[in-house]
Amino acid sequence: MTAFPSPLVGYLLVAAVLFAIGLAGALVRRNAIIVLIGIELMLNSANLNLIAFWRFGPHPEALTGMMFAILSIAVAAAEAAVGLGLIISIYRHTNTAELDKINRLKG
Amino acid sequence: MNAVFYLLAAITIAGGLAAILLKHLIHAALAVTVAFGGIALLFLQLDAQFVGFAQFLVYIGAVAILIVFAILLTHGAELPREGVFSKSWITALIIAAGVFAVTGWAVLQSVDAVPQRNTVPAVSVHDIGNALVGRYVLPLEIVGLLLTAATIGAVIVAMLEKERSR
Numbered sequence: 419m420t421a422f423p424s425p426l427v428g429y430l431l432v433a434a435v436l437f438a439i440g441l442a443g444a445l446v447r448r449n450a451i452i453v454l455i456g457i458e459l460m461l462n463s464a465n466l467n468l469i470a471f472w473r474f475g476p477h478p479e480a481l482t483g484m485m486f487a488i489l490s491i492a493v494a495a496a497e498a499a500v501g502l503g504l505i506i507s508i509y510r511h512t513n514t515a516e517l518d519k520i521n522r523l524k525g
Numbered sequence: 526m527n528a529v530f531y532l533l534a535a536i537t538i539a540g541g542l543a544a545i546l547l548k549h550l551i552h553a554a555l556a557v558t559v560a561f562g563g564i565a566l567l568f569l570q571l572d573a574q575f576v577g578f579a580q581f582l583v584y585i586g587a588v589a590i591l592i593v594f595a596i597l598l599t600h601g602a603e604l605p606r607e608g609v610f611s612k613s614w615i616t617a618l619i620i621a622a623g624v625f626a627v628t629g630w631a632v633l634q635s636v637d638a639v640p641q642r643n644t645v646p647a648v649s650v651h652d653i654g655n656a657l658v659g660r661y662v663l664p665l666e667i668v669g670l671l672l673t674a675a676t677i678g679a680v681i682v683a684m685l686e687k688e689r690s691r
Binding site for chain 1: 542550553560561564567576587594596598600608609614620622629633641642643648652664668676679682683
């Protein structure tokens with residue numbers, strides 16, 4: 419029925435596409451907030467891989483992949499809070515959130 | 526099942542693409558919310574209800590709002606005159622395409638090796654709670670500590686400037 423040899427391969431390919439999109443966004447855009455959005459997309463695609471392997475792999479009752487995904491969602495939320503706090507702090511300092519204008523380490 | 530999977534995959538990828546291509550930051554934030562929702566629905570499709578709803582709560586409920594607040598506080602709604610893409614965008618696209626080529630090739634190469642188990646795992650929220658305070662209690666405590674430290678750190682980082690200029 420499916421075009422993919424197994425459903426897991428479909429999910430892995432979707433996650434690979436999302437990871438590439440997130441990486442492209444983090445590298446291509448100049449605004450720091452879009453870079454953070456790209457990083458969030460990459461983290462999400464990794465979570466999708468973890469859950470897909472949990473679903474189709476052996477011993478789902480051990481809950482390993484699911485626990486990894488839950489803890490990784492918590493870490494990603496903490497990372498988003500710190501990252502956006504840093505962006506706001508840098509904006510107050512330099513009056514811009516464009517990354518190629520933030521080019522000095524001195525405060 | 527397959528039609529639903531293709532639909533959700535298309536929504537998720539379209540949301541992700543729109544998030545990095547749209548010029549206005551607010552539009553990008555809305556598009557990435559669509560991508561987060563698509564991923565949450567893919568989790569539900571994978572019979573991981575708890576993680577799916579956690580994704581809804583954490584990403585659509587909290588991270589999307591945080592992003593919108595950051596756009597608001599950095600006046601991101603104004604478009605920069607120099608354009609939104611960096612000067613070295615071709616190199617960046619080549620790197621991203623290369624990463625996708627390698628991961629896609631690796632996935633397609635390992636088609637025969639990936640597990641094929643197709644029974645729905647019988648895991649309830651009760652089991653997840655028991656595992657969280659049983660076998661996985663140390664990671665849970667560490668994540669709690671990390672969240673506390675990160676919250677305090679984010680507040681201090683965002684507050685420091687104000688006190689100094691006073």
